[in-house]
Amino acid sequence: MNIIGISAFYHDSAVALIRNGEICFAAQEERYSRIKHDASFPSLALKDCMRRFQLRAQDLEAIVFYEKPFIKLERLLETYLNHAPRGFASFRKAFPLWSSEKVFQRQRIHKYLQKIDPSFATSKVKLLFCEHHLSHGASCFYPSPFREALVLTMDGVGEWATTSVQRGFDNQLFKEKEIHFPHSLGLFYSAFTYYLGFKVNSGEYKLMGLAPYGKPIYKKKILDHFFKIFDDGSFHLNQKYFDFAKGLKMIRPHFCELFGLPVRQDGEPITSQHMDIAASVQAALETVVLHMTEKLHKQYGGDQLCLAGGVALNCVLNSKIQSQGLYKKIWVQPAAGDAGGALGAALYYWHQSLNNPRTLNSEDSMIGAYLGPSYSPQEIQKELDEMGAVYTRPSEEELVKSVAKNLSQGSCVGWFQGAMEYGPRALGNRSILADARDPSMQKNLNLKIKYREGFRPFAPAVLQEKAKDWFSTDSSPYMLFIADVFTEGDQTAAPHSDTQGFERLKEVRSPLPAVTHVDHSARLQTVSKQTNPLFHKLLSEFEHQTGVPVLVNTSFNVRGEPIVCRPSDAYRCFMGTELDLLALGPFLLKKSEQKKSMDPNFKKSFERD
Amino acid sequence: MIQNSTHKAEDKGTEALKQIDRQHRFKVVERFTHFISRLTNPIFLGVFFFVIFTPFAICYRIFSSQSFRKKERNAATSWVANSTKGSIQLENQF
Numbered sequence: 087m088n089i090i091g092i093s094a095f096y097h098d099s100a101v102a103l104i105r106n107g108e109i110c111f112a113a114q115e116e117r118y119s120r121i122k123h124d125a126s127f128p129s130l131a132l133k134d135c136m137r138r139f140q141l142r143a144q145d146l147e148a149i150v151f152y153e154k155p156f157i158k159l160e161r162l163l164e165t166y167l168n169h170a171p172r173g174f175a176s177f178r179k180a181f182p183l184w185s186s187e188k189v190f191q192r193q194r195i196h197k198y199l200q201k202i203d204p205s206f207a208t209s210k211v212k213l214l215f216c217e218h219h220l221s222h223g224a225s226c227f228y229p230s231p232f233r234e235a236l237v238l239t240m241d242g243v244g245e246w247a248t249t250s251v252q253r254g255f256d257n258q259l260f261k262e263k264e265i266h267f268p269h270s271l272g273l274f275y276s277a278f279t280y281y282l283g284f285k286v287n288s289g290e291y292k293l294m295g296l297a298p299y300g301k302p303i304y305k306k307k308i309l310d311h312f313f314k315i316f317d318d319g320s321f322h323l324n325q326k327y328f329d330f331a332k333g334l335k336m337i338r339p340h341f342c343e344l345f346g347l348p349v350r351q352d353g354e355p356i357t358s359q360h361m362d363i364a365a366s367v368q369a370a371l372e373t374v375v376l377h378m379t380e381k382l383h384k385q386y387g388g389d390q391l392c393l394a395g396g397v398a399l400n401c402v403l404n405s406k407i408q409s410q411g412l413y414k415k416i417w418v419q420p421a422a423g424d425a426g427g428a429l430g431a432a433l434y435y436w437h438q439s440l441n442n443p444r445t446l447n448s449e450d451s452m453i454g455a456y457l458g459p460s461y462s463p464q465e466i467q468k469e470l471d472e473m474g475a476v477y478t479r480p481s482e483e484e485l486v487k488s489v490a491k492n493l494s495q496g497s498c499v500g501w502f503q504g505a506m507e508y509g510p511r512a513l514g515n516r517s518i519l520a521d522a523r524d525p526s527m528q529k530n531l532n533l534k535i536k537y538r539e540g541f542r543p544f545a546p547a548v549l550q551e552k553a554k555d556w557f558s559t560d561s562s563p564y565m566l567f568i569a570d571v572f573t574e575g576d577q578t579a580a581p582h583s584d585t586q587g588f589e590r591l592k593e594v595r596s597p598l599p600a601v602t603h604v605d606h607s608a609r610l611q612t613v614s615k616q617t618n619p620l621f622h623k624l625l626s627e628f629e630h631q632t633g634v635p636v637l638v639n640t641s642f643n644v645r646g647e648p649i650v651c652r653p654s655d656a657y658r659c660f661m662g663t664e665l666d667l668l669a670l671g672p673f674l675l676k677k678s679e680q681k682k683s684m685d686p687n688f689k690k691s692f693e694r695d
Numbered sequence: 696m697i698q699n700s701t702h703k704a705e706d707k708g709t710e711a712l713k714q715i716d717r718q719h720r721f722k723v724v725e726r727f728t729h730f731i732s733r734l735t736n737p738i739f740l741g742v743f744f745f746v747i748f749t750p751f752a753i754c755y756r757i758f759s760s761q762s763f764r765k766k767e768r769n770a771a772t773s774w775v776a777n778s779t780k781g782s783i784q785l786e787n788q789f
Contacts (some may be wrong), residue, residue, distance in 0.1 A: 152784065154788055154789055155786040155788050156789035157788075157789055160789075166748070166752065166763055167748075167751070167752040167755045167756070167762075168752070168755075168756065170748055170749040170752035170753075171744070171745055171752075172751045174741065174744050177740070178740050182736070191788060192788060199724050212786075214785035214786060215785055215786075215788050216785055217783055220783065251774075260777070260780070261777040262776070262777055263774040263776045263777055264774070264775055265773050265774060265775070266773070266775070268763070269773050277781055310738055316770075316772050316773060317771075318772050318774060320768060320772050320774045321773060322770070322773050325763075421759055424756070435785060440783055460712075465715055566711065656714060
């Protein structure tokens with residue numbers, strides 16, 4: 087039985103395929119359309135999924151959409167009822183869209199499906215609608231290694247819910263309680279993302295990355311003015327400071343007055359006050375969520391927690407929940423954002439509605455999140471030939487040795503292997519790799535390869551069995567937790583210095599300076615032989631050559647570009663950046679041997695995020 | 696015969712010109728209607744929003760217990776307990 091899950095029409099639209107309960111495929115539309123955070127119906131991803139698994143409409147049992155459009159429409163209408171006559175500017179823009187997007191959602195989806203396969207018109211495939219936060223909950227509970235767990239989902243907003251508590255037992259998942267719009271931790275964080283001059287729904291990582299440069303001196307102010315925290319762990323967000331409910335902007339003038347600072351515009355310098363605000367927002371978020379998890383643990387007990395929703399992509403927060411020590415085991419869905427809703431919606435139908443049993447996996451059922459499209463050597467070679475690329479085809483041993491050697495000599499390598507990752511992180515199949523020991527690597531990668539802000543940190547990939555020698559944790563397969571980087575030898579966290587702001591970037595904080603953030607942490611990925619044998623082999627070879635089982639692992643893209651999907655995307659990115667080497671499946675490409683010259687306009691072809 | 700084919704070619708040329716003219720006129724009409732809709736939409740929506748929707752919204756806020764402010768006033772929690780036990784109905788859009 088084939089079930090398709092779909093998320094679309096807000097941001098990060100995606101498709102997932104469940105076949106007899108097994109997760110077979112999942113991919114975001116942005117990877118195909120090459121539009122970052124693409125919100126349109128995932129036609130290209132669905133078409134590719136159906137082609138790869140040779141599916142026609144009649145082969146599908148159901149298509150499950152990740153949220154309920156009428157309840158969302160009700161929330162939109164009720165929000166305007168609560169604010170009119172204020173809110174006309176956004177009402178004028180939103181109202182014409184409601185008729186097409188919300189009221190006729192079913193017909194709209196049918197039209198898209200018929201464009202992909204005309205037989206959808208006559209097929210009996212069911213079109214179903216899950217709830218937004220149940221989709222998130224299902225996406226993290228069902229693939230988790232837990233038979234029983236408390237499920238906490240937090241994001242901007244779904245239909246009404248912004249935070250949801252669910253309980254999962256075996257194949258059953260039930261909603262316990264939720265916090266409703268406009269009281270939203272996701273929107274609170276996004277408001278500050280906007281205030282600090284980053285793009286909403288995209289720049290939240292930047293805020294998180296900026297936080298360690300500052301001091302949380304505004305934390306109390308934020309908690310006092312913005313939050314009313316209740317004894318049971320819930321909260322109210324003071325709407326005096328926010329405009330997202332009814333306006334076209336995220337914040338109101340009172341917000342800026344509180345910090346005595348206007349909204350930072352893109353391109354303006356980041357000051358120490360911006361850094362302090364970022365640090366304070368992160369600290370305030372942690373305080374609210376840790377209070378919530380403490381109360382939830384008191385009420386529901388248990389020692390296993392599943393997390394999903396956009397807020398669960400905040401790896402610093404996830405680690406704080408882990409350090410809190412109430413839950414012995416925490417599992418976070420790698421596609422915790424809205425893209426993951428596609429997977430959750432399909433899983434909810436399979437397990438909950440059809441009452442099919444779960445098969446527990448000791449790790450999890452996400453297959454390392456390598457759920458997207460993969461390309462055969464023949465397909466790769468065809469695309470390379472079409473693009474006039476110059477390549478060699480060494481044996482796997484030679485390829486791994488050559489890449490490891492080049493990395494150890496300071497080269498930056500594009501690494502394109504196997505199935506594409508599902509979710510926002512590149513986990514070693516669509517990655518740019520570099521030597522983490524090089525103190526200048528962070529700056530070089532940011533400015534010459536990724537073309538992004540110099541302050542942003544890079545993540546390390548480490549052999550799982552060696553992680554404990556270098557970091558304060560031994561398991562983080564999806565880069566969803568942070569850990570302290572050890573100094574050489576004594577395994578104590580590196581000492582902190584008194585340098586301030588971006589000056590701290592110049593410090594060498596550990597033997598792995600390219601991946602050690604200014605607070606001496608790293609958002610690491612532990613690589614196991616079972617989930618990614620080739621990447622494991624490369625890390626092992628790098629360790630053999632250098633004694634260090636760690637590499638910088640960043641997504642294979644430039645600023646504003648979705649992670650590469652096809653071999654041709656990878657080749658274009660290779661030729662548009664200062665990457666030295668590209669390992670594309672079994673093929674090896676050296677920049678110096680290419681007949682074509684570098685494309686100087688490549689980085690400009692994507693809208694900056 | 697030659698005259699006939701010349702006539703046919705002329706006819707085809709005239710038809711093509713007419714087609715281009717029609718397309719041009721269509722574009723002009725399209726732009727004009729787009730301009731009108733941009734002008735009238737805010738007016739119609741404005742009348743709807745301020746004359747019909749706003750009075751209704753004010754009444755709603757006064758009489759409904761579900762308004763944001765009433766729900767939040769003196770609230771001791773913001774948790775909303777799930778009232779429907781069991782699975783949700785996926786067939787419905789609500």
